[in-house]
Amino acid sequence: MISIAYSPCPNDTFLFYHLVHGKVPNYESVSEELWDVENLNEFAKLGKYPVTKISFAAYFSVIENYILLETGSALGRGCGPMVVRKKGSSANLTSCKQILVPGLLTTANLLLSLYTEGTHEPIPVRYDFIIPKLLSGESDLGIIIHEERFTFESRGLEKVIDLGEWWESSSGLPIPLGAIAIRRNMERSAALAFQRSLQKSLEMAYTDSDAMYRYIKENSQNKDDAVIRSHINLYVNEFTKSLGDEGHKAILYLREKAIKAGFLNESHSKLPLFLGES
DSSP: OEEEEEOSSHHHHHHHHHHHTTOSTTOOOEEEEEOOHHHHHHHHHHTOOSEEEEEHHHHTTSTTTEEEOSSSOEEESSOOOEEEEETTOOOOTTTOOEEEESOTTSHHHHHHHHHHTTOSEEEEOOHHHHHHHHHHTSOSOEEEOGGGGGTTTTTTEEEEEEHHHHHHHHHSSOEEEEEEEEETTSOHHHHHHHHHHHHHHHHHHTTOOHHHHHHHHHHOSOOOHHHHHHHHHHHSSHHHHOOHHHHHHHHHHHHHHHHHTTSSOOOSTTSOSBTTTO
């Protein structure tokens, strides 16, 4: 049995449902644990799970222990993190040097560091606590991710800067957010078998069964059907099916920028990042 960990977000539960419920033919059973993305990043540093969801920013620091699967990534366009504030607030990146982030190891924090050139202090807060802290006036600026992209305006917030749009316009590439990584010490045949099974799980997810949707909804932070559907439609895309050349290029470029900015140390540079390369 393989132990895997991923987030309760709809794109992950959509991806993994058939695999973890034993519906993928000819594959051994798996056990799953669901955690917030920053918890997953911290666990990856410890090598806790053989297979894990991970932020790309965190992956770059555990590359000696994990390699990326070609299937399962959250990577695309129009889906990046956003810096937001309470409507009517004059808070901006010039006046506020502290910004709430959904974890220091998240890609959201890396993008903020790249955009501001490290001039702002990130304050780590679990992602679903950021909007309440902004609305209460406890903090002035924060970065939203996940389903909050679809709800922040109706909850009384407004955009300051879309870090995904900035990345796309400055790089010409899609934004890499998170991926599925597998331990490097797993036999290659076993790793490839898992990757094929995850691909099959994703293919089967498009049958959109009632049982699958109940599983997705019961784990989703936001229970609104329209938000859940929008979340899946945005974050599950062609790059989720396969990273491809453009996905590889975007990930490598993000790593290069992170090293140049001092966010990462340049280490293990000769190790392949992708299972298909090894």
